[in-house]
Amino acid sequence: xxxxxxxxxxxxxxxxxxxxxxxxxxxxxxxxxxxxxxxxxxxxxxxxxxxxxxxxxxxxxxxxxxxxxxxxxxxxxxxxxxxxxxxxxxxxxxxxxxxxxxxxxxxxxxxxxxxxxxxxxxxxxxxxxxxxxxxxxxxxxxxxxxxxxxxxxxxxxxxxxxxxxxxxxxxxxxxxxxxxxxxxxxxxxxxxxxxxxxxxxxxxxxxxxxxxxxxxxxxxxxxxxxxxxxxxxxxxxxxxxxxxxxxxxxxxxxxxxxxxxxxxxxxxxxxxxxxxxxxxxxxxxxxxxxxxxxxxxxxxxxxxxxxxxxxxxxxxxxxxxxxxxxxxxxxxxxxxxxxxxxxxxxxxxxxxxxxxxxxxxxxxxxxxxxxxxxxxxxxxxx
Amino acid sequence: xxxxxxxxxxxxxxxxxxxxxxxxxxxxxxxxxxxxxxxxxxxxxxxxxxxxxxxxxxxxxxxxxxxxxxxxxxxxxxxxxxxxxxxxxxxxxxxxxxxxxxxxxxxxxxxxxxxxxxxxxxxxxxxxxxxxxxxxxxxxxxxxxxxxxxxxxxxxxxxxxxxxxxxxxxxxxxxxxxxxxxxxxxxxxxxxxxxxxxxxxxxxxxxxxxxxxxxxxxxxxxxxxxxxxxxxxxxxxxxxxxxxxxxxxxxxxxxxxxxxxxxxxxxxxxxxxxxxxxxxxxxxxxxxxxxxxxxxxxxxxxxxxxxxxxxxxxxxxxxxxxxxxxxxxxxxxxxxxxxxxxxxxxxxxxxxxxxxxxxxxxxxxxxxxxxxxxxxxxxxxxxxxxxxxxxxxxxxxxxxxxxxxxxxxxx
Numbered sequence: 057x058x059x060x061x062x063x064x065x066x067x068x069x070x071x072x073x074x075x076x077x078x079x080x081x082x083x084x085x086x087x088x089x090x091x092x093x094x095x096x097x098x099x100x101x102x103x104x105x106x107x108x109x110x111x112x113x114x115x116x117x118x119x120x121x122x123x124x125x126x127x128x129x130x131x132x133x134x135x136x137x138x139x140x141x142x143x144x145x146x147x148x149x150x151x152x153x154x155x156x157x158x159x160x161x162x163x164x165x166x167x168x169x170x171x172x173x174x175x176x177x178x179x180x181x182x183x184x185x186x187x188x189x190x191x192x193x194x195x196x197x198x199x200x201x202x203x204x205x206x207x208x209x210x211x212x213x214x215x216x217x218x219x220x221x222x223x224x225x226x227x228x229x230x231x232x233x234x235x236x237x238x239x240x241x242x243x244x245x246x247x248x249x250x251x252x253x254x255x256x257x258x259x260x261x262x263x264x265x266x267x268x269x270x271x272x273x274x275x276x277x278x279x280x281x282x283x284x285x286x287x288x289x290x291x292x293x294x295x296x297x298x299x300x301x302x303x304x305x306x307x308x309x310x311x312x313x314x315x316x317x318x319x320x321x322x323x324x325x326x327x328x329x330x331x332x333x334x335x336x337x338x339x340x341x342x343x344x345x346x347x348x349x350x351x352x353x354x355x356x357x358x359x360x361x362x363x364x365x366x367x368x369x370x371x372x373x374x375x376x377x378x379x380x381x382x383x384x385x386x387x388x389x390x391x392x393x394x395x396x397x398x399x400x401x402x403x404x405x406x407x408x409x410x411x412x413x414x415x416x417x418x419x420x421x422x423x424x425x426x427x428x429x430x431x432x433x434x435x436x437x438x
Numbered sequence: 439x440x441x442x443x444x445x446x447x448x449x450x451x452x453x454x455x456x457x458x459x460x461x462x463x464x465x466x467x468x469x470x471x472x473x474x475x476x477x478x479x480x481x482x483x484x485x486x487x488x489x490x491x492x493x494x495x496x497x498x499x500x501x502x503x504x505x506x507x508x509x510x511x512x513x514x515x516x517x518x519x520x521x522x523x524x525x526x527x528x529x530x531x532x533x534x535x536x537x538x539x540x541x542x543x544x545x546x547x548x549x550x551x552x553x554x555x556x557x558x559x560x561x562x563x564x565x566x567x568x569x570x571x572x573x574x575x576x577x578x579x580x581x582x583x584x585x586x587x588x589x590x591x592x593x594x595x596x597x598x599x600x601x602x603x604x605x606x607x608x609x610x611x612x613x614x615x616x617x618x619x620x621x622x623x624x625x626x627x628x629x630x631x632x633x634x635x636x637x638x639x640x641x642x643x644x645x646x647x648x649x650x651x652x653x654x655x656x657x658x659x660x661x662x663x664x665x666x667x668x669x670x671x672x673x674x675x676x677x678x679x680x681x682x683x684x685x686x687x688x689x690x691x692x693x694x695x696x697x698x699x700x701x702x703x704x705x706x707x708x709x710x711x712x713x714x715x716x717x718x719x720x721x722x723x724x725x726x727x728x729x730x731x732x733x734x735x736x737x738x739x740x741x742x743x744x745x746x747x748x749x750x751x752x753x754x755x756x757x758x759x760x761x762x763x764x765x766x767x768x769x770x771x772x773x774x775x776x777x778x779x780x781x782x783x784x785x786x787x788x789x790x791x792x793x794x795x796x797x798x799x800x801x802x803x804x805x806x807x808x809x810x811x812x813x814x815x816x817x818x819x820x821x822x823x824x825x826x827x828x829x830x831x832x833x834x835x836x837x838x839x840x841x842x843x844x845x846x847x848x849x
Contacts, residue, residue, distance in 0.1 A: 067758055071570050071574065072574065074570055075567070075570040075571055075574065075577075075580050076580075078563075078566070078567055078570065078580075078584065079580045079583050079584060082583060082584045082586075082587065082726065082729070083583055083586075084615070085598045085599060085601070085602050085615075085726070086586070086587070086590070086598055088598070088601055088602065088615065089597065089598045089601055092601060100613060101613065102610070102611060103611050103613065104611060104612060104613050104614075104615070104618055105601075105613070106615070106618075107611075236444070239449065240448045240449045240452060243449055243452070243453060244448075244449070244452040244453065244456070247452075247453060247456040247457070248456060248497045248498050248501060249498060251456075251460055251494045251495075251497070251498070252494060252495050252497070252498035252499070254494060255490075255491040255492075255494035255495045256495075259487075259490065259491040259494070260491075261488065261491040261492070264491075265845070265848060267495070268844065268848065269841045269844060269845055270502075270507075271502070272840050272841050272844040273837050273840070273841045274502060274506045274507065275840065276783050276833055276836055276837050276840060277506050277510060277830070277833070277837070278783075278786060278787050278806075278826070278829050278830060278833055279506075279787070280787065280789075280806055280809055280810075280826050280829055281509050281510055281513045281826045281827075281829070281830055282505060282506060282509035282513075283509075283813060283826075284509075284512075284513065284516060284813060284819055284822065284823060284826075285508065285509040285512035285513060285516070286505065286509060288512075289504070299444060299448070300448070303448060303452075304501075304505070305505065307501060307505075308501045308502070308504065308505025308506060309505060309506070311498055311501050311502055311505075311506075312502065312506065315498060339464065339468065340464075340487075340490055340494075341460065341461065341464045344494075365588075365589055368591070369590070369591030369592065369593070369594070370591075371591070371592070371593055371789075371790045371793070371794075372789055372790065372810070375814075376814070389591055389593040389594075389790070392593050392594070392597060392794070393593055393596075393793065393794045396596070396597065396600065396794055396795075403601065403604075403613070406597055406600075407597070407601070410593075410594050410597040410598065413591065413593075413594055414589075414590050414591070414594045417589040417590065417591070418586065418589050418590070420589070421586065421588070421589035422582070422586075425582055425585070428588075429585075429734055432731065432734050432735060433734070433735065433738050
């Protein structure tokens with residue numbers, strides 16, 4: 057028995073480690089985008105996001121202030137003093153005054169620039185540059201500094217994408233458009249489906265089994281087939297491309313899953329409650345509103361989350377039924393695809409926009425995961 | 439009107455309209471058409487109860503019929519007509535035109551590849567994650583993190599993975615993880631040999647063996663008498679065998695290819711433009727998303743396995759791997775099939791990932807994106823509808839299977 061216990065513990069270590077690796081692998085890409093959205097475009101373009109977590113050695117080329125404006129005469133020499141860095145001063149490891157020898161001096165050393173001209177750089181970033189009138193003129197002295205820069209993050213990208221008044225990417229508008237599409241498209245099918253599901257679960261009528269089978273069949277019909285016929289139909293009845301069309305389309309496409317989920321749940325409700333209510337003289341309508349609907353809350357919540365995630369993340373239906381040539385009604389997914397095409401190199405904008413669009417579903421996901429899992433388990437055809 | 443206001447109004451009208459419809463239609467039925475009083479009270483109640491289900495079902499039936507059932511037939515009709523010739527019937531001309539296009543065959547071939555790789559990989563990873571996280575303290579946290587990509591849109595996932603695949607010129611630092619890792623490998627070093635030659639070959643060999651085993655399971659009963667297996671299943675069995683043979687052939691040629699491959703070490707690669715392999719880089723995105731789904735379903739199935747069967751196996755001296763493959767997996771086979779078919783349907787509809795990442799360039803076209811191209815870029819409704827029908831045709835077996843199972847379960 058010792059043997060078995062021993063092998064079990066080593067196996068359990070292997071299990072822990074492999075699971076941790078798997079989780080890390082699954083998380084890694086998303087974390088990359090999240091971290092990138094908090095970096096400046098220069099940072100994203102020059103180093104991998106994984107490097108941003110640690111202090112980085114960077115080679116900076118800096119210039120002193122303009123000597124013609126700031127030099128002062130002292131003991132017959134001209135002197136420029138000041139601070140080489142704007143903002144935080146990084147840890148300077150080595151520096152130089154020549155691009156071929158950028159590691160010639162340590163902080164505090166004084167560089168001899170010839171003919172009595174000297175340049176001193178201290179660890180705190182202050183410098184003293186001394187020389188005669190000719191030497192201390194023209195442009196500022198260049199210094200090549202190798203420094204450890206601490207990890208640095210900014211929320212500027214989010215400000216630019218969401219609140220910048222000029223807002224070239226239009227993400228703020230797209231955010232509200234997405235919300236406008238999503239909320240009615242989530243609520244309306246629930247109600248329609250709930251009544252149908254009740255009829256399919258608890259009312260007896262000829263053709264019921266056939267209808268249930270039809271709903272199961274419609275669950276897998278690809279919505280690609282519906283694009284052209286429905287676009288034609290929308291144009292014929294005069295709503296064309298717009299919110300009404302996209303709401304109706306999402307309602308139609310969401311119904312099979314809604315009916316299927318809700319019916320499966322309602323069938324499992326105790327028969328006694330419903331029969332007692334009937335004996336007490338309640339009508340079907342009353343039973344549905346007062347008993348079934350409150351009891352079905354978990355199933356309703358499951359479907360609402362599905363439909364919300366699906367309509368929020370949808371691209372195809374919005375492209376076909378909503379977005380017209382004016383682009384006023386664009387949604388976030390469409391904006392991001394557009395950004396991928398036109399500004400594929402501007403990772404700070406892309407990453408931030410993508411995260412703005414991902415944030416809401418992620419929040420819903422983590423808050424209501426219980427219902428999502430329950431819905432998935434009930435919704436996969438057994 | 440401001441869209442938000444319009445949205446609010448729609449909710450009010452939509453919800454109010456639905457509730458109003460259900461309430462008043464029931465009232466009218468009970469009070470006006472078949473009132474439950476007077477001489478015919480009993481008969482009226484019965485009649486009202488016969489009509490009522492249809493009142494409850496009507497809005498849903500209209501929506502389902504108009505938005506899902508009618509389009510199937512309308513698309514079929516459109517695929518047989520020519521829009522430019524005023525919708526004249528042209529027979530199979532659109533299909534013929536489609537079959538002549540190399541882009542269509544490329545899309546079909548890629549779709550087949552997607553259909554094999556994505557469900558297989560997602561289910562395998564899902565099963566692995568479900569088994570590993572079973573009975574571990576932090577298993578639920580691990581599960582919810584692996585499940586998380588489910589909430590991310592395909593477009594968002596496309597951006598996330600584009601960053602992973604990003605390429606910079608050789609003299610700059612790489613900002614894409616894949617290239618950064620790629621540049622760690624040197625020609626001839628032991629790690630390169632292990633990771634880029636030996637492991638892929640092993641993986642492909644295992645894959646080929648598994649395919650061969652599955653194929654053999656299907657073929658073996660054919661050598662027995664025909665009545666036992668049912669003659670009708672023979673074409674299906676032969677189809678599986680042929681598909682298996684093709685997969686094994688592909689694996690063997692790939693193994694030879696890998697063994698003799700001359701890899702461009704030290705050069706950053708633009709991953710999404712390498713023909714054939716770029717398909718796999720796109721598939722990774724969908725596998726990443728769908729694994730969570732597979733894991734959740736399979737994990738629930740694993741929990742449902744009767745404890746006694748596992749205990750009995752352990753008492754009989756089975757090691758953990760035997761318990762997993764011989765006791766657990768056979769018992770959840772039904773669920774594995776469900777997960778597999780569900781993911782298959784997702785794969786058949788996959789559009790956003792290809793649309794956002796490559797738009798079908800560099801030989802990555804798939805059917806759904808091909809169809810979108812035809813419908814809305816080339817404005818060719820005939821061929822577009824024909825390709826939509828191809829997708830429908832591919833979904834049909836699963837549709838029939840699901841309906842069959844649902845009916846069986848209801849009896």
